[in-house]
Amino acid sequence: MWDINLVYREKLQATYNRLYEKKAILQQSRPLPKIALQKIQEALSIEWTYNTNSIEGNTLSLRETQMVLQEGITVKGKSLREHFEAKNHETALKRLYKMVENKQVLDAKSILELHSYVLRSIEDDYAGRLRNGGVRIAGANFLPPNAQKVSDLLDELVEFVGQNPLQLNSIELATIFHHKLVWIHPFFDGNGRTVRLAMNLELMQEGFPPAIILTNDRKKYxxxxxxxxKGDYFKLSLLMAQALERTLNIYLNAMPGSDDNYREISNLVKEESLPYSQEYISLLARQGKIDAYKEGRNWLTTKQAIEDYRLKRERNR
Ligand SMILES: Nc1ncnc2c1ncn2[C@@H]1O[C@H](COP(=O)(O)OP(=O)(O)OP(=O)(O)O)[C@@H](O)[C@H]1O
Ligand SMILES: [Mg+2]
Incomplete structure (x- = not known):
């Protein structure tokens, strides 16, 4: 299970360096005011809950998710199941933040515990339990392993993450953990939501904010x-890195004195004189070659990021 093709690494090295730099800036600067931190965390929790459940087919909108979580109301026309999925995920998140605080290691027990919150009151028979039968993943190009192997595979995976024999950085490790866990598909249901929580236990313990996979990116994901x-981790690694960068930027932009100068590329090209076309800058953003992040359907970047890229190109020539 561990023959991992690492050729993708080189292409992402600059991106990883940038993410670590951003984390360092966050950690070195004075902590954000408590209120500001709380506000961001709350907004992220709602976003995270909305996106992870929407990927899975839940039809609550972001606004409706917010109403359920903050005002406790049930939304007309939505099933109780959808309501519980939002509530449960919020509970799971609270537990997750506690786990981070307590420096709880990522092990089979913590994964099962997170899973139990995800499915509680919805599929109580499955909640916190490994599957004891076969599963299929719609649209997938493989069949998850036999149920009898699940427990051992899960232990192996946890050991791999704990020992990190390939000396991967924590973003890579979280990415590979993410894939291997859904590949094992240890549960009858709730695999995706659980791994999107557990992966972030790993990242948050390393001092990163959570990486949130957006429902808009579901197909890409x-x-x-x-x-x-098929053994090629490039696309998944890029997606994770971009998700992580987005939240890093949210925190960085909230820092006192930060001038939030990320702008939509289409606006940037209109307002500034830039050395590249809109199409080319968008391509660089999608490929992770410049400091950029996606919000909704649009990519945002800064004039500085484009200038940095141009200078680097010149130097390499
Ligand atoms: N082709 C694939 N190969 C491996 N894993 C996949 C593939 N397609 C989807 N998955 C993973 O399986 C998850 C779906 O599994 P499952 O339905 O048990 O989880 P869920 O939480 O109920 O729903 P979801 O994960 O869709 O939010 C996806 O979220 C994704 O993480
Ligand atoms: Mg499901």
Missing amino acids: YEALNQAN
């Missing part, structure tokens, strides 16, 4: 998982 099933 599934395609990236299919590539990973």
Whole structure:
């Protein structure tokens, strides 16, 4: 299970360096005011809950998710199941933040515990339990392993993450953990939501904010998982790095004195004189070659990021 093709690494080295730099800036600067931190964390929790459940087919909108979580109301026309999925995920998140605080290691027990919150009151028979039968993943190019192997595979995976024999950085490790866990598919249901929680236990313990996979990127995410099933981790690694950068930027932009100068590329090209076309800058953003992040359907970047890229190119010539 561990022959992992690492050729993707070189292409992402600059991106990883940038993410670590951003983390360092966050950690070195004075902590954000408590209120500001709380506000960001709350907004991220709602976003995270909305996106992870929407990927899975839940039809609550972001606004409706917010109403359920903050005002406790049930939304007309939505099933109780959908309501519980939002509530449960919030509970799971609270537990997750506690786990981070307590420096709880990522092990089979903590994964099962997170899973139990995800499915509680919805599929109580499955909650916190490994599957004892076969599963299929719609649209996937493989069949998850036999149920009898699940427990051992899960232990192996946890050991791999704990020992990190390939000396991967924590973002890579979280990415590979993410893929291997959904590949094992240890549960009858709730695999995706659980791994998107557990992966972040890993990242948050390293001092990163959570990486949130957006429902807008669902197709890309599934395609990236299919590539990973074939041993190619590039797309998934890029997607994770971009998700992480987005939240890093949210925190950085909240820092006192930060001038939030990320702008939509289409606006940037209109307002500034830039050395490249809109199409080319968008391509660089999608490929992770410049400091950029996606919000909704749009990529945002800064004039400085484009200038940095141009200078680097010149130097390399
Ligand atoms: N082609 C694929 N290869 C490997 N894993 C996949 C593939 N397609 C989807 N997955 C993973 O399986 C998850 C779906 O599994 P499952 O339905 O048990 O989880 P869920 O939480 O109920 O729903 P979801 O994960 O869709 O939010 C996806 O979220 C994704 O993480
Ligand atoms: Mg499901």
